[in-house]
Amino acid sequence: MHSWAAISGISSPQPSAPLNQVLDALHSQQGQLSLLSKHLASLRDEHEALCECLASHGVVPGERLMAWLHRRRFAEARRRHPLQCHESLESLLQAKELSLTVAARLGLSGSATASAASRALRGSLAAVGPELVAMFPLHLYAIGGEAGGDALASVERLDVRENRWVQSAPLRSPRSGCAAVALSGHIYAVGGCGVDGEDLRSVERFSLWDSEWEEVPAMSTGRDELAAAACGGCLYAMGGSHLVWPVRHVLDSAEQFDPRSHCTGSWQALPRLSRERCAAAAVAVRRRLLVLGGCDEDGVALCSAESFDPTGGRWVPLPPMKRPRCNFAAAAAGGRVLVAGGYDDNTRDVDTVEHLDPWQSIGWESVARLPVPRWGVRAASSAGTIFIVGGKVNEYEVGDTQCMDHASGNWVSYAQLLQPRRSFGLAAVMQALMLAPSGQSLYRDRDSDDLQPLQPCGLIGFVGFIFLAGSCGSEQAAMSANEVPVIDLSAFFKEWESMPAERRATTKVDELPQEARTVVRAWREAFGQFGFCHAIGHGIPDEVIENAYACARKFFDLPMEEKKLSDTGRPYGSAGGGFKAQGAESVSKTETDNPGGEVAGIKKARPFDRVESMMYFGHGNDVIPTAVPEYVDVMERYRKEVFRLLLGSMALTAASLDLPLGHFEPFFLTELKPDAAPNSVRLAYYPAYIEGQEPLPGQMRYGEHTDYTGFTFLWQDHNVSGPQTASSGLEAPPGGLQVRMPDGSWVDCPPKPKAFTINAGDLIQAWTNDVFLSNYHRVVNPPPGDRHDRISLVYFTGPTNDTMVEPLPTCVGPDRPARYSAISAGEHLSKKLKVSNA
Ligand SMILES: O=C(O)CCC(=O)C(=O)O
Numbered sequence: 001m002h003s004w005a006a007i008s009g010i011s012s013p014q015p016s017a018p019l020n021q022v023l024d025a026l027h028s029q030q031g032q033l034s035l036l037s038k039h040l041a042s043l044r045d046e047h048e049a050l051c052e053c054l055a056s057h058g059v060v061p062g063e064r065l066m067a068w069l070h071r072r073r074f075a076e077a078r079r080r081h082p083l084q085c086h087e088s089l090e091s092l093l094q095a096k097e098l099s100l101t102v103a104a105r106l107g108l109s110g111s112a113t114a115s116a117a118s119r120a121l122r123g124s125l126a127a128v129g130p131e132l133v134a135m136f137p138l139h140l141y142a143i144g145g146e147a148g149g150d151a152l153a154s155v156e157r158l159d160v161r162e163n164r165w166v167q168s169a170p171l172r173s174p175r176s177g178c179a180a181v182a183l184s185g186h187i188y189a190v191g192g193c194g195v196d197g198e199d200l201r202s203v204e205r206f207s208l209w210d211s212e213w214e215e216v217p218a219m220s221t222g223r224d225e226l227a228a229a230a231c232g233g234c235l236y237a238m239g240g241s242h243l244v245w246p247v248r249h250v251l252d253s254a255e256q257f258d259p260r261s262h263c264t265g266s267w268q269a270l271p272r273l274s275r276e277r278c279a280a281a282a283v284a285v286r287r288r289l290l291v292l293g294g295c296d297e298d299g300v301a302l303c304s305a306e307s308f309d310p311t312g313g314r315w316v317p318l319p320p321m322k323r324p325r326c327n328f329a330a331a332a333a334g335g336r337v338l339v340a341g342g343y344d345d346n347t348r349d350v351d352t353v354e355h356l357d358p359w360q361s362i363g364w365e366s367v368a369r370l371p372v373p374r375w376g377v378r379a380a381s382s383a384g385t386i387f388i389v390g391g392k393v394n395e396y397e398v399g400d401t402q403c404m405d406h407a408s409g410n411w412v413s414y415a416q417l418l419q420p421r422r423s424f425g426l427a428a429v430m431q432a433l434m435l436a437p438s439g440q441s442l443y444r445d446r447d448s449d450d451l452q453p454l455q456p457c458g459l460i461g462f463v464g465f466i467f468l469a470g471s472c473g474s475e476q477a478a479m480s481a482n483e484v485p486v487i488d489l490s491a492f493f494k495e496w497e498s499m500p501a502e503r504r505a506t507t508k509v510d511e512l513p514q515e516a517r518t519v520v521r522a523w524r525e526a527f528g529q530f531g532f533c534h535a536i537g538h539g540i541p542d543e544v545i546e547n548a549y550a551c552a553r554k555f556f557d558l559p560m561e562e563k564k565l566s567d568t569g570r571p572y573g574s575a576g577g578g579f580k581a582q583g584a585e586s587v588s589k590t591e592t593d594n595p596g597g598e599v600a601g602i603k604k605a606r607p608f609d610r611v612e613s614m615m616y617f618g619h620g621n622d623v624i625p626t627a628v629p630e631y632v633d634v635m636e637r638y639r640k641e642v643f644r645l646l647l648g649s650m651a652l653t654a655a656s657l658d659l660p661l662g663h664f665e666p667f668f669l670t671e672l673k674p675d676a677a678p679n680s681v682r683l684a685y686y687p688a689y690i691e692g693q694e695p696l697p698g699q700m701r702y703g704e705h706t707d708y709t710g711f712t713f714l715w716q717d718h719n720v721s722g723p724q725t726a727s728s729g730l731e732a733p734p735g736g737l738q739v740r741m742p743d744g745s746w747v748d749c750p751p752k753p754k755a756f757t758i759n760a761g762d763l764i765q766a767w768t769n770d771v772f773l774s775n776y777h778r779v780v781n782p783p784p785g786d787r788h789d790r791i792s793l794v795y796f797t798g799p800t801n802d803t804m805v806e807p808l809p810t811c812v813g814p815d816r817p818a819r820y821s822a823i824s825a826g827e828h829l830s831k832k833l834k835v836s837n838a
């Protein structure tokens with residue numbers, strides 16, 4: 001038994017009897033808790049086994065079980081929180097006030113997510129869309145700055161929907177070179193330079209609630225042309241310059257202000273930046289604070305950038321910007337930081353715009369140009385939209401306001417500032433939802449400009465609860481938000497194909513036209529997020545696909561005895577290819593037998609895959625089925641066409657990684673060393689469901705796995721009763737491909753018209769140091785009683801066997817060390833094949 005003395009190690013004084021009683025009670029509770037968690041674990045195990053068993057016998061598919069569970073949880077939630085009305089949730093949400101209330105609470109992006117996750121909400125939230133947008137007017141505030149050599153106190157506000165700048169309450173004192181930061185219902189105007197040229201320590205803030213400026217604690221030092229941003233609820237001020245007569249010092253110091261401790265509030269010093277920076281820019285991206293560019297004590301513009309992780313408490317270098325920039329615009333949207341304008345180290349004004357995903361950290365990418373070069377320009381973003389305002393063009397301050405259309409890289413013009421200005425503070429706020437001092441949620445009524453309470457009916461708590469119950473309980477609900485994207489490759493392929501080899505060896509993404517760059521970006525995003533995409537615009541003639549498919553169909557329709565004549569008897573994947581009947585492969589072993597298996601969510605390998613395959617390498621020694629005399633011609637044509645798609649895909653990948661388009665070519669030019677090329681066409685046949693030959697427990701058409709080498713180009717069975725390459729009216733057979741989503745759920749990945757499904761294999765993931773994902777996928781069983789078989793044409797690719805694959809330098813950085821050691825492509829492939837052969 002534990003006693004106080006035993007726990008604390010203190011022998012006297014003896015604890016009182018009541019304290020010992022409490023400790024004993026705690027101890028016995030602990031025992032019960034661990035017993036309970038054991039029970040829970042074994043219940044979970046039984047539940048999983050039962051699900052697997054029910055699903056594999058085709059009694060209840062996994063999703064149906066989840067849906068039932070979901071329904072039970074709803075019912076339980078409603079039982080515990082009874083509602084004095086017997087309407088269904090769907091019908092309740094038809095009440096406009098209610099959906100508007102829900103939508104307003106969720107905000108714009110929250111509503112989008114909820115619509116994606118719930119079919120019941122989709123309709124009702126869409127119906128209140130326009131009102132919702134109107135409830136969240138986006139305002140930009142341009143604060144202080146400089147015009148004609150004077151520091152400004154004026155503040156103006158742009159209502160983005162009305163496209164009009166209006167005067168707002170002025171600053172308490174003029175500030176040029178200040179920074180503005182929106183944080184918790186306030187906009188802070190920080191530092192800068194006052195009318196007498198003094199560097200300002202002072203900070204003031206504007207309350208969005210009562211539209212007034214008030215003084216808040218000053219920084220430890222005056223900072224002109226500083227960088228500031230909000231991150232994790234705190235305000236950060238970094239660098240800038242400070243005059244200690246007669247020398248103007250550029251600062252490397254940084255400090256932090258937590259408005260929640262305002263009463264006692266003072267600024268706290270942070271670790272110093274890696275170097276001094278004046279007229280740098282700061283933004284926060286996904287809870288990390290970034291400081292970019294600026295100039296040093298000699299006025300030399302910098303391209304270096306660094307980031308501060310508030311939890312780790314240190315500054316770490318980021319990839320440098322493509323250009324040095326001083327006094328420029330920066331904003332974050334969609335997990336990326338975008339920089340624009342400024343001047344460079346030759347004090348030339350800059351018109352380029354580049355962006356970086358600090359998470360993927362593979363370097364900056366040029367995305368657009370400003371209509372004219374300008375410096376002293378500022379940017380701010382809200383809900384994924386980036387605005388660029390003001391600055392100086394030649395001799396004059398300008399009032400230009402533009403918003404960037406991210407998809408096209410074009411600029412949309414807005415109203416001009418009332419007072420053209422440069423080196424000012426810019427902040428974007430969605431001025432709708434705010435918490436009144438009473439704690440009540442309010443929104444601003446656009447017509448009356450009055451603040452209205454945001455609870456038109458008392459159901460919000462109930463609905464919020466249902467949301468939680470729904471989204472926690474149901475895999476289904478979360479699923480529909482995730483979908484493998486379709487990318488049209490044509491704009492990129494047009495450029496790439498018209499380029500001679502010498503130009504491919506040097507041309508990088510920046511030199512491509514905008515439409516081609518858009519393809520590159522979509523490619524990198526799809527592979528970064530899903531490891532998969534559907535690609536159209538690939539240029540492979542329909543007839544090549546139709547013929548290859550027909551050839552596969554003809555082969556697999558042969559009697560088993562005849563198919564077996566094409567089996568070399570060597571294991572699956574061996575040179576010469578040929579046929580393999582069911583039983584040869586058990587692909588999920590590649591996961592479960594690996595250290596760290598289980599990753600794909602299965603604990604032990606599934607029984608062998610319910611698949612037959614016919615492999616074609618094109619090395620001249622392939623097995624040729626005599627019953628299909630056209631086999632070699634058709635396969636050769638298919639192989640050549642998809643090989644071109646492979647080279648284009650490698651060029652896209654190179655462009656995504658800021659490498660010359662031709663970077664990967666030497667590793668794939670298999671015509672030079674055909675035998676070293678793992679490229680192969682695998683015709684896969686998944687027989688139909690047959691009574692009496694039901695799947696074994698846990699058995700699937702093709703178990704969970706990642707592909708082993710380079711990209712895989714998959715032609716799925718697009719159409720059970722018509723042409724494979726039809727552009728509409730497709731009916732794919734059930735029991736198809738599923739892909740694992742970032743949240744761990746499995747989603748169907750049916751074919752899209754005219755599209756190859758492309759996924760990256762393990763060697764692409766290692767080469768790109770996880771910038772591209774080699775994602776898990778599987779082919780599930782059809783429902784019982786279904787009469788369709790399924791054929792897919794799988795083109796595996798890889799660098800030649802002798803290629804040493806290791807993380808590329810552009811994918812490695814100080815905050816992204818190499819995660820893979822070098823391995824030869826051939827060695828990796830043979831290891832994987834050895835395990836997967838059943
Ligand atoms: O047949 C399919 O859809 C997928 C096949 C597959 O994943 C593979 O062969 O690696």
Ligand SMILES: [Fe+2]
Nearest residue numbers: 705706707777
């Ligand atoms: Fe695969």
